[in-house]
Each structure stands twice: as structure tokens, then as C-alpha cells.
Amino acid sequence: MNVKELMTNLEAKHPGEKEYLQAVHEVLESVEGIYNQHPEFEKAKIVERIVEPDRIITFRVAWVDDKGTVQTNLGYRVQFNSAIGPYKGGIRFHKAVNLSMLKFLGFEQTFKNALTTLPMGGGKGGSDFDPIGKTDAEVMRFCQAFMCELWQNIGPDTDVPAGDVGVGGREIGFMYGMYKKLAREYNTGVLTGKGQTWGGSKIRPEATGFGALYFVHHMLNKAGKDLKGLKVAVSGFGNVAWGAALKATELGAKVVAVSGPDGVCSIENGMSKVMIDYMLELRSSNNNVVAPMAEKFSGVKFTAGKKAWSVKCDLALPCAFQNELNGDDAKELLANGIWAVAEVSNMGCTPEAIKAFQDAKILFAPGKAVNAGGVATSGLEMTQNAAHISWPAEQVDAQLHQIMEDIHTACVTFGTEEDGHVNYVNGANIAGFMKVAQAMLEQGII
Ligand code: 2IT
Numbered sequence: 431m432n433v434k435e436l437m438t439n440l441e442a443k444h445p446g447e448k449e450y451l452q453a454v455h456e457v458l459e460s461v462e463g464i465y466n467q468h469p470e471f472e473k474a475k476i477v478e479r480i481v482e483p484d485r486i487i488t489f490r491v492a493w494v495d496d497k498g499t500v501q502t503n504l505g506y507r508v509q510f511n512s513a514i515g516p517y518k519g520g521i522r523f524h525k526a527v528n529l530s531m532l533k534f535l536g537f538e539q540t541f542k543n544a545l546t547t548l549p550m551g552g553g554k555g556g557s558d559f560d561p562i563g564k565t566d567a568e569v570m571r572f573c574q575a576f577m578c579e580l581w582q583n584i585g586p587d588t589d590v591p592a593g594d595v596g597v598g599g600r601e602i603g604f605m606y607g608m609y610k611k612l613a614r615e616y617n618t619g620v621l622t623g624k625g626q627t628w629g630g631s632k633i634r635p636e637a638t639g640f641g642a643l644y645f646v647h648h649m650l651n652k653a654g655k656d657l658k659g660l661k662v663a664v665s666g667f668g669n670v671a672w673g674a675a676l677k678a679t680e681l682g683a684k685v686v687a688v689s690g691p692d693g694v695c696s697i698e699n700g701m702s703k704v705m706i707d708y709m710l711e712l713r714s715s716n717n718n719v720v721a722p723m724a725e726k727f728s729g730v731k732f733t734a735g736k737k738a739w740s741v742k743c744d745l746a747l748p749c750a751f752q753n754e755l756n757g758d759d760a761k762e763l764l765a766n767g768i769w770a771v772a773e774v775s776n777m778g779c780t781p782e783a784i785k786a787f788q789d790a791k792i793l794f795a796p797g798k799a800v801n802a803g804g805v806a807t808s809g810l811e812m813t814q815n816a817a818h819i820s821w822p823a824e825q826v827d828a829q830l831h832q833i834m835e836d837i838h839t840a841c842v843t844f845g846t847e848e849d850g851h852v853n854y855v856n857g858a859n860i861a862g863f864m865k866v867a868q869a870m871l872e873q874g875i876i
Contacts, residue, residue, distance in 0.1 A: 431465050431477050433458045440481060447530035449752060453537050453777060454481050460859035465867075474875065476867045483510040483536055484517075486529070489579040491557060493571045495564075505576050507555035509589055510536035513869035516587050517553030518543055518805060518812075520594030523572075523601070525560035532556055534752070535594070538776055539805070541862030542798035545837050548809035553589055555580070561596045562718050573604035581612045586619030586816070592808050593623045595751065598669055598713070599635065619815035622808035631811035632823040634804075637830055639673020641803015642747065642774045643681060644834035649795055650770065652842065652852070658682035661700075663743040665689045666750035666775070667709040667720055670801070674747050674774055675706045687741035689750075690720035693734040696741045697727075705730070742766040748778030757782030764790050773797035784855065791851065799837050799858040806833045 437455055444450060458477070465471055487507045495501050506529065509517045519539040522532070532554045540552025559572050584591060593602055602623045609620055618629030626632060633640070643657070650656050660683040664671050667690055675685045684700030688709065697705070705727055712720060724732035739746060739759040746763055748755045754775060755763075760783035763771070770793040773779055778797055779787075787794040807830055814820055837858075844864075845857020 431458065431462055431472065433462050436477065436481075444530075447533060449534035449777070450530045450537065452781065453534040456781065456855070457537070457541065457859045457863060460856040461863045464860055464864070468867075470871060471867055474871050476870055479870065480511065480540075480863075480866065481537070483508050483533060484512060485509050486533075487580070487583050488529075491559070491572065491575045491579065493568075493575040495568055501572075503557050503559045503572070505555070505557045505579055506532050507580060507583055507589065507591070508532045508536040508553060509583075510552040510554070511540040511866060512551035513866050513873060514544060515549035515551045517589035518550035518592075518808065519552055519554040520592045520805075521597045521601075521605075522554070522556035522594040523559045523561050523596030524556070525558055525562075527556045527558045531752070535776055538798050540866055541859065542802045543805055543809075544862040544865040545799060545840060545858060546802050546806040546809060546833055547836055548806060548833075550590075550805065550809050550812075553591070554594070555591055556594065556597075559596075561716055564716060566600070569601060570604045573601050574608040577605045577608035578612065581609050584609075584620055586617055586812070590619065590808070590812060591621055592805070593669070595668065599623060599625060599630070600714075619812050622811040624811070629811070629815050631807055631814055631826055632821065633826040633830060634807045634811055635669060636673040636676065637807035638670045638774065638801050638804030639675070639749070640677045640827070641806065641830055641834045642670075642674050642772060642800045643677035644803065644831045645795065645800050645838055646745070646770070646772050647681065648835055648838040649772070649793055649854070652838075653793060656682075657745075660684070660745050661686045661743040662745045662747060663687040663738040663741050664747045664749055665738040665754055665778075666748075667712045668749070669710075669713065670774055670804070671747075671749035672706060672709045672713070674749050675701055675709065678747070679703070679706065683745070686743055687738040688720055688723070689736070689738035690718060692719040692721050693732055694736045694738050694741060695720050695723045695730050695732050697730050699729055702727075739763050743768060745770045745772070747772055747774050749774040750778070751775055752777040753780045755779045755783050757786060759783060760786035764792070768792065771795070772800045774801050776801065788853070788855075793854075795841070795854040796858050798862065799841050799854060802837055803830050803834055806830060
């Protein structure tokens with residue numbers, strides 16, 4: 431493989447697909463060395479095939495808002511890779527959703543899912559539907575219209591969507607309701623992140639954030655440190671940020687910043703349990719702001735227009751959106767003494783930010799390893815649904831912890847450099863890639 435040549439060809443084929451090209455470039459750079467030691471991969475053109483999705487389904491979603499006005503959105507499902515299992519990955523509702531974004535997410539998902547040790551391929555879907563300011567009834571009608579188109583392309587053994595940005599338990603419920611009505615089967619395994627009285631796994635809402643902190647715990651342990659007393663900055667206030675803040679606090683850290691598109695709340699003494707729970711209210715209000723937290727709680731200071739990365743901390747946890755932490759943010763964090771960063775959002779840091787952290791030799795771990803606990807617990811939900819049983823929270827949590835420990839071990843195995851430093855980006859990319867590549871090789875040219 432020649433990364434430069436591959437990227438030139440890919441850019442010509444998919445001009446302007448910025449996020450997708452960024453995600454592919456990062457993985458190819460990590461795996462180039464080891465790939466070139468495997469002539470059988472080169473012969474089977476594994477890399478040329480692995481960077482292209484198996485197929486993409488696109489559709490129009492028409493629905494009627496509360497005023498009676500007809501709205502038209504775009505819907506997508508990118509079925510990226512099914513070498514090791516049925517397509518699996520979330521659905522994102524956000525006004526900026528486009529094909530580049532969903533291709534990047536589907537590509538990342540393929541390797542992330544491989545890291546979980548569970549048999550899941552990679553997929554992602556979504557719509558440019560903007561949930562901000564929408565009523566429950568509007569969200570329901572949109573979800574129903576979206577599923578009317580998608581339902582024939584998914585199934586418990588073909589493609590299993592879940593939540594992502596803008597899609598939580600409420601949206602999964604509405605989508606499942608319409609799926610069930612159309613399919614005329616009670617196939618709970620078709621979607622994950624369901625309500626816990628009708629097939630949803632215990633711990634799934636917490637899983638991405640909890641898993642991230644289990645990973646961070648092992649990363650810090652390996653470096654001879656731990657979470658106790660650390661100051662943590664978190665971006666976002668959705669489900670993922672909530673789980674991360676909750677587990678970080680439980681493990682003895684202090685969450686000193688949470689941020690939204692409107693600005694940052696700094697909390698000198700760290701978030702309390704009620705403040706953490708309040709994050710869920712902020713998310714379900716559909717307003718996309720954190721400022722109300724400062725009005726509601728004393729000891730919280732809101733600064734408009736600033737990111738969480740402007741607050742002095744030891745550990746940064748981007749939990750919101752891709753490329754939310756850029757080179758300038760990295761410089762500011764480093765100047766303020768940061769020594770560990772774990773991406774909880776998918777591709778949360780720009781390449782410039784990652785380079786700055788790696789050059790500074792601080793601990794840095796990529797999203798596809800850190801946030802894999804979400805989809806891993808979705809995998810555990812699929813298992814429970816297939817067996818028609820429900821496991822207790824302690825059992826799911828213990829399995830989640832074990833999976834995160836195993837992912838950390840895989841990163842160390844594949845990412846340890848000659849000087850003993852662990853390059854977690856290379857480790858995660860190589861471990862995930864090798865598993866998918868080997869499966870593709872064994873399944874022939876398809
Ligand atoms: O990015 C992700 O891993 C998710 N949005 C969760 C996917 C899933 O299938 O649970």
C-alpha cells in the first residue's frame with residue numbers, strides 16, 4: 431500500500447468528502463507498515479475494498495410539522511462492512527448530516543466494532559433532520575416517516591441501528607414502533623438502545639460514558655496513575671457526556687467543566703450528582719444549551735462562546751461531535767497542564783490536535799477504542815434479545831468492563847513503540863483493521 435497514492439485516488443473519487451477522507455487517512459497511516467508485511471492482503475486488494483462501503487441507501491423523508499407545513503429531509507443508511515457480523519451502528523439526526531459524515535462514521539464503526547470482540551460489522555445512518563426546537567409529536571412523526579423507508583433494509587441478522595447524536599431512547603422507541611407495525615413481527619433485535627421494559631439492555635444508556643472511563647482507568651493505571659482527584663473537562667451534555675461525568679465522579683474525579691454550543695459551565699468544586707442528572711434534562715429539552723445549569727446551581731459559572739478546553743484540567747473528554755477539539759484548543763490545554771485526553775466522541779480531535787498531544791507525549795486515546803463500550807453493550811443487547819432474556823445490570827456492567835479492559839490490552843499490544851510509549855491511535859487502528867482484513871481475505875473476493 432502507498433497511502434499517498436491511495437488517498438489521491440480516493441479524493442478524486444469522492445471529492446469534498448472531508449470527514450470521510452480524514453478518517454480513512456488516519457487508519458491507513460497507522461496500518462501501512464504492518465499491511466505491507468502481508469502480500470496476501472495486497473493481492474486481494476483488501477485496502478482498496480475496505481475503504482468503500484458495501485452499499486449506501488439514501489431516501490427522502492417527508493413529514494408534516496405541527497403547523498401543518500410539509501417538511502422534506504434526507505435519510506441515509508451506510509452499510510459499510512459485514513466481514514465479521516451484521517451491519518451495526520447508530521443513527522444520527524443533526525442538521526449537518528451528509529454522506530461524508532455518515533461514511534466516516536460507518537468506516538470508524540467497522541474497526542471499533544471489531545475491537546469490541548463481538549461479532550458485529552460496521553454501519554451508520556441518519557438524517558439532516560434538526561431536532562432542536564422540535565416538539566415530541568414532530569419528533570415522532572419524523573421517526574415514523576424515516577422508518578417507513580428504512581425498515582426493509584434492516585433486521586436482527588442484517589443491519590441493527592441504534593442511537594447516536596440526536597437519537598436517544600425516545601427516538602428509538604418511535605422508530606421501533608413503526609418497524610414493528612410494518613414488519614408484523616416483534617423483532618426486538620432489530621434496534622438497540624430500546625426501553626428497558628421492552629428489550630433494552632440494562633446499562634445501555636450509561637455504557638458509552640462508563641466504558642470510556644473504564645478504558646481511561648486502565649490507561650492511567652498502565653501509566654502508574656489513577657482518576658482520584660483529577661480535574662476533568664467534558665464537552666457536551668447528551669447521553670454520552672452524562673455517562674462519562676457520572677462514572678468519572680464515581681471513580682473519584684472532579685468534573686470541572688461541561689460545555690455546549692452556547693458556551694461552557696465551569697464548576698470549581700466539581701459536579702454533584704444532581705447536576706449530572708440535570709444534563710439529561712438539558713438534552714431532552716431539545717434546546718442545545720448548557721447556560722441554564724449556571725442559573726439553576728450555585729458554584730457554576732457560565733461563559734458564553736467558550737469551549738470546555740478553556741478550563742484548566744488534567745483530563746479532557748470530548749463527548750460531543752467530530753473535530754470539536756482543534757489544534758488551538760490542544761495548545762491551550764497543553765499550556766494549562768493537561769496530561770491525558772480520551773476521545774469519547776467519534777473523531778473528536780482534529781489531526782492537528784492529535785499531533786500536538788502526541789508530540790507532547792501526553793496520554794491520548796482515540797474514539798474508536800474509548801467509546802466502544804456503547805456499541806459493545808448494544809452487542810450484549812442483541813445477545814439478550816436473541817435469547818429472549820434480560821441480564822441484571824451488574825452482569826452487563828461486568829462484561830462491559832471486561833470488554834474495555836480487553837480493548838485497552840489490544841491497543842497496548844499493537845501500539846507499544848520501541849521506547850515503551852503506547853501509541854493508542856496506532857494500536858486501535860491496527861488491532862481493528864487486522865481482524866476485519868483477515869475476515870475479508872478468508873471470505874474471498876465479494
Ligand atoms: O458511535 C457509536 O458507536 C454509536 N453511536 C453506538 C452504536 C450502537 O450500535 O450502539
